[in-house]
Amino acid sequence: MSDNNPPAKLKVAMLVYPRLTLLDLAGPQSLWAMQAETYLVWQDLNPVITDTDLVLQPTHTFETCPSDIDILCVPGGFGAWDVLGNQKAMEFLARAAADARYVTGICFGTIIMAAAGILDGYKAATHWATYPMLEMLGVEGVRERVVIDRNRITGGGVTAGIDFGLSVLSELRGETVAKATQLLIEYDPKPPFDVGSPDRAGEELTQIAASLVQADFENNAMPAVQAAAERRKPLS
Amino acid sequence: MSDNNPPAKLKVAMLVYPRLTLLDLAGPQSLWAMQAETYLVWQDLNPVITDTDLVLQPTHTFETCPSDIDILCVPGGFGAWDVLGNQKAMEFLARAAADARYVTGICFGTIIMAAAGILDGYKAATHWATYPMLEMLGVEGVRERVVIDRNRITGGGVTAGIDFGLSVLSELRGETVAKATQLLIEYDPKPPFDVGSPDRAGEELTQIAASLVQADFENNAMPAVQAAAERRKPLS
Numbered sequence: 001m002s003d004n005n006p007p008a009k010l011k012v013a014m015l016v017y018p019r020l021t022l023l024d025l026a027g028p029q030s031l032w033a034m035q036a037e038t039y040l041v042w043q044d045l046n047p048v049i050t051d052t053d054l055v056l057q058p059t060h061t062f063e064t065c066p067s068d069i070d071i072l073c074v075p076g077g078f079g080a081w082d083v084l085g086n087q088k089a090m091e092f093l094a095r096a097a098a099d100a101r102y103v104t105g106i107c108f109g110t111i112i113m114a115a116a117g118i119l120d121g122y123k124a125a126t127h128w129a130t131y132p133m134l135e136m137l138g139v140e141g142v143r144e145r146v147v148i149d150r151n152r153i154t155g156g157g158v159t160a161g162i163d164f165g166l167s168v169l170s171e172l173r174g175e176t177v178a179k180a181t182q183l184l185i186e187y188d189p190k191p192p193f194d195v196g197s198p199d200r201a202g203e204e205l206t207q208i209a210a211s212l213v214q215a216d217f218e219n220n221a222m223p224a225v226q227a228a229a230e231r232r233k234p235l236s
Numbered sequence: 237m238s239d240n241n242p243p244a245k246l247k248v249a250m251l252v253y254p255r256l257t258l259l260d261l262a263g264p265q266s267l268w269a270m271q272a273e274t275y276l277v278w279q280d281l282n283p284v285i286t287d288t289d290l291v292l293q294p295t296h297t298f299e300t301c302p303s304d305i306d307i308l309c310v311p312g313g314f315g316a317w318d319v320l321g322n323q324k325a326m327e328f329l330a331r332a333a334a335d336a337r338y339v340t341g342i343c344f345g346t347i348i349m350a351a352a353g354i355l356d357g358y359k360a361a362t363h364w365a366t367y368p369m370l371e372m373l374g375v376e377g378v379r380e381r382v383v384i385d386r387n388r389i390t391g392g393g394v395t396a397g398i399d400f401g402l403s404v405l406s407e408l409r410g411e412t413v414a415k416a417t418q419l420l421i422e423y424d425p426k427p428p429f430d431v432g433s434p435d436r437a438g439e440e441l442t443q444i445a446a447s448l449v450q451a452d453f454e455n456n457a458m459p460a461v462q463a464a465a466e467r468r469k470p471l472s
Binding site: 022026029030047056107126159180184187196201219 | 258259262265269274287363381382392398404411418419420423426431444445449
């Protein structure tokens with residue numbers, strides 16, 4: 001799309017890692033892309049396989065990512081639990097968050113942010129199933145789809161990234177740009193079912209959905225979050 | 237996520253091409269991925285740069301894509317206009333659509349479908365800005381977010397792919413799977429603005445959004461669609 005007299009491109013740095021959730025990244029990144037250049041940042045430049053088996057190519061490492069970024073964004077995914085124990089990733093996030101204009105994340109990505117200490121003293125959203133983990137890491141969870149607390153903007157599960165992405169765009173480029181973008185992507189959602197949150201879905205369906213992640217949470221997520229919480233204790 | 241006694245994976249073939257809209261593909265593909273293996277199909281296996289500069293790796297060519305696919309899906313993007321003149325792509329789509337259980341597309345992707353003749357005699361949705369092109373190609377447009385006409389399922393602009401993807405999943409795997417998926421991706425949308433369609437956006441904002449695509453439509457889309465319509469005449 002063309003754009004008369006465009007302002008300087010936004011610099012967006014998104015953490016990528018194996019088994020991240022593609023839609024967590026593609027949602028907000030697509031909203032920002034017309035206004036931004038995107039850095040996909042990981043510990044090395046090896047291709048990263050997402051949850052859907054589609055492959056992403058990191059563009060920068062923790063060492064080569066520019067420091068003057070406008071939006072730092074941490075997407076979620078079942079690979080998040082492995083990132084919690086990745087000291088270099090934690091250090092990169094702490095360093096990048098100190099300089100970034102907006103420090104953002106969604107879904108399980110906010111658990112990574114909490115483990116990195118970059119949500120200390122901020123309220124945050126996360127996926128409906130992971131609020132206990134946020135609290136184990138000392139961060140106050142707010143059960144809303146998008147939570148804005150000063151320059152920390154966090155969203156709930158996966159598709160919250162689209163709502164959240166538009167909010168961030170509005171902050172950085174103004175309401176008209178955000179609204180025109182929303183219209184161009186025809187974001188006038190009409191979900192076929194009204195079951196997008198536990199409140200709406202009811203107990204039985206929530207149990208079914210929770211059962212799909214239960215084994216992963218017990219075997220992978222909880223031990224990783226507990227270990228991260230232990231490591232953080234001396235700092236708090 | 238785990239799944240007890242899962243049924244055979246769905247086979248999903250998605251057309252990819254340079255300058256496709258990443259979110260057109262990532263939305264539905266993410267919804268289907270737990271139940272599916274995805275083939276990204278193009279004329280060769282060279283990496284494809286999407287609208288957001290993120291790169292996708294085709295997995296199959298027109299010649300190697302399996303024929304017994306459950307969902308054929310054509311995403312949109314500003315690169316669509318070049319695909320209209322790609323005879324091999326048109327032939328692949330005609331061949332694949334003849335065998336596929338569901339033949340689907342969204343956004344500008346439905347213009348590609350129309351040019352390939354695989355919407356002949358079907359009603360279809362497309363992006364709000366491209367209904368005239370659908371009609372130039374002899375396809376009856378219906379101004380709804382998702383249009384289901386027998387085994388053709390088409391959606392409006394970009395984010396319609398999420399609503400549409402859930403509808404397709406429900407058809408193929410049942411309502412409980414679709415609902416549990418919707419809850420896991422927390423699809424309880426709360427757009428920050430109510431401007432996701434021309435009706436809601438009003439005339440002024442619609443003009444602003446339309447102006448962003450005007451040059452591309454005049455210089456690239458319309459000539460390509462006119463040429464495709466000319467080529468189709470002897471067939472109709």
